[in-house]
Amino acid sequence: MAAGEKARAKVEQAVGKAAQAAGRVTGSTKLVMKGRAAEALGNAREGKESLKKTGRR
Template identity: 75%
Template sequence: MAASEKVRAKAEQVVGKAAQAAGRATGNQTLIAKGHAAEAAGNAREAKESLKDTGRP
C-alpha cells in the first residue's frame, strides 16, 4: 500500500468516527450519516490498496 494512500484512508476513517461521535453528542442525524459515509470511504480505500498490494510480487 502506498504510504500516502494508507494515511489518507486512515484519515478518512478517523474523520468519519469523529463526525459520528459529534453527531451523536448533538443529536444531529445528518452528521452521523456523513460520518458513516466518510468512514466507509476510508474502509473502501484501505481495502482497495490492500488488494493492490496482494497482487504485487
C-alpha cells in the same frame, strides 16, 4: 500500500468516527450519516490498497 494512500484512508476513517461521535452528541442524524460515509470511504480505500498489494505478490 502506498504510504500516502494508507495515511489518507486512516484520516478518512478518523474523521468519519469523529463526525459520528459529534452527531450523536448533538443529536444530528445528518452528521452521523456523513461520518459513516466518510468512514466507509476510508475503509474502501484501505481495502483497495490491500488488494493492489496482494496482486503484486
